[in-house]
Amino acid sequence: MSYEAIALLMFASMVLLLVSGQRVFAAIGFVAAGAALLLYGQGAIELPFNQVFKLFNWYAMLTLPMFIYMGYILSESGIAEDLYKMLHVWFGRLPGGLAVGTILLMVIISAMNGLSVAGMAIGATIALPEMLRRGYDKVLISGVVQGGSSLGILIPPSVVMVLYGMIARQPVSKLWFAGLVPGLLMATMFVVYILIRAKLNPKLAPTVDEAELNMPMSEKLALARAGIIPFLIFFTMTGLFVMGYTSLVESSAVGATAATLAALVKGRVTWALIKSTSIKTLSVSCMFLWLILAALAFGAVFDGLGAVRAIENLFLNTWDLGPWQIIIMMQLSFILMGIFLDDTAMLVIVAPLYVPLVGSLDLGIDNQLIWFGVLYTITCQIAYITPPFGYNLFLMRSLAPKEITLVDIYRSIWPFALMMMLTIILVMIWPGIALWLPEQMNVRG
Template identity: 65%
Template sequence: MSYEMIALLMFSSLMLLLLTGQRVFGAVGFVAVVASLTLWGDGGSEMAFNSTMKLMNWYPLLTLPLFVFMGYMLSESGVAGDLYRMLHVWMGNLKGGLGIGTIVLMVAISAMNGLSVAGMAIGTSIALPEMLKRGYDKRMVTGVIQAGSSLGILVPPSIVLVLYGMIARQPVSQLWLAGAVPGLILAVMFIAYIVIRCHIQPELGPPLPKAERDLITRKEKYMLLGAGVLPLVVIFSVIGLFLMGYTSLVECSAVGASVAMLAALVKGRLNFRLIHVTLRKTLGVSCMFMWIIMAALCFGAVFDGLGAVNAIESLFTEQWGLSPWQILVMMQLSYIIMGMFLDDTAMLVIVAPLYIPLIIALEFNPIWYGVLYTVTCQIAYMTPPFGYNLFLMRAMAPKEIGLMDIYKSITPFVTIMIFALVLFMAFPQISLWLPELVFGKG
């Protein structure tokens, strides 16, 4: 059997196992270990062991539990809820104002957390009930929350970009900067859509009634501005100190986790229950990441041994005669298809051993490609019928919001994101301008 057929058999076996509902790390690890033992006998058992030791020696991986802890500490302590209250008061008098405020909240959460799941949880628990109570269209509400939460994997400190940087051997600082401008552009596009749509159809996002606005005094409005101070301090402690060179990647995550605890203390909400819930959720998410990465390292080692990267490059360029841009488009389409079944981390660790060396061989910028990968993951998350975020929203939303409502709600936002992806592909400098400005070309 040729190496190409072995690689194809591994991928098809993996997808079949995933369709049976097996956990991602179990499916990936099982296929990798069976393939290595079948191909190389007893010596193949070393691949799984070596991937475990490589993971344990991967010092930057310490950032994952620390960033996850920071995000859960802020969400569980109510810092995000206070921020939404401020946005609610200041933007509620606009048509679609609560929708605009929700997008701003999601950007802030992304800059404090780096995970889209946290944004989704906060949006459905805080923003969704408020908007429904005030007469917002349920499809507008669910679309706004899903689109806004997707920014968590693009806006720094994105944990997905940290993982991409580790696997692709690219500097995380440059990846964070590369994701910042596209993330803000997407947020502005979402806000522009909300403003235009609610101006045309005010019933979709009515402003707060005048009677309710009159109950809020000017003094109270200005006092609420203080809710934005703590998030700014947290964001600066993570991103600002890191980009200024005062902290390393691991140090900035530790500083962020410490400042998040101080923020909860300042709010008077730091107690044993909060610490227990935060640590339990952090442990669950961190262990999931560790298992997936360990399985993927073994899977990638088998592919390296097969020479699959060279085989695929030869297939695309020599046998099929595809141009580099055609290959790039095929890669993005494959992410959208895989995104129907997998989350962003699983997609990255499964195909990164194949795609990233190919991207470099085709002379594309791997920093720029990291942004394209992340935006494509955002689109895949929200593409019916099996988008990851669609079912997450259905699980968290109230019963009156059906799956068809969620499908229809996301259509305009997915269209915006596809347009943005084409824009970022056509003009790489949108992503590369800020890293080149800070670090110089090269």
């Protein structure tokens, strides 16, 4: 059997296991280990051990548990709920103001957590019932919560970008800064869309009752003090990082410590809170470690077979595609895979094939792999909310009130998915949208 046929068989086996519902890391690791043993014999037993040492020598991995812990403790201690109450008072008089405030809440939660799960949980359990109670259209606000929560994997600190940086061997700090402007651009699109819809049809998003917003000044100040804590944590953490006083890992430790102190000052730290937060942090962190380990092992075997060179020869020589045609084909394949697979599965499948090829293309773009990482991450956002298997769709259904059906959820996501696709097109046409900020920053880590 030729090496090309073996690579194709590995790829097909992995996709089959993933589609059958197996755990992502188990399916990928099983195919990698089985292929290595069949190809290289007993010597392949050392393969996973080598990947483990490679993984644990990567200093930036220490940021994962720190940022995950920070997001969970802010959520579990109720600090994020205080923030939403503040946004509710500030934006309640604006047409569609609560939906706009929800988008801003999601941006802030994204900047403190790096995962879409925390934003989705907060939006579905806090913001969604409040907007429903005030007569907001359930389809509109379902899309708002899903679209807003997906920003967690683009706005720094993004855990998905940490995974991409590990596999693509790119600095996480540059990836984070590259994702910031596109993430804020996308959030702005969401806000403009909400304002236009609310202006054209006020029944979709009625303003909050004036009597509810007319609270004493002392209460407003107390609410502002409570809601400003997440801002202080985020700006302290990122400010020290941007100014060069702390490295990437040190900044993550600053954020985790500040979040814990904030919860302690507010009197919300209990043994049950620490236990719950620690278990969730450990669970998510271990899941990502297993995923990266499986991806490294699979990539080592796949690359050893010459699969990357075979794909490069197919695109450039056999099909005679130009560099931009290859990039467009890759994006289309991402969107297609995103309908059926989650972001981590997509990353493990395509990174060993696409990343080396992108690095070799003559696109006339500096830092092509950083730019490509932003394109991939935005596509992951689309994957999260695209039927039939988008992860956020089913998470939303499990968290949302019973009056919001799965059909409502499916109907709600299309405007936001289209705005995400528009962002991809803009970043492809003007790469500077993603690359300008990291070029201006001189940071450690």
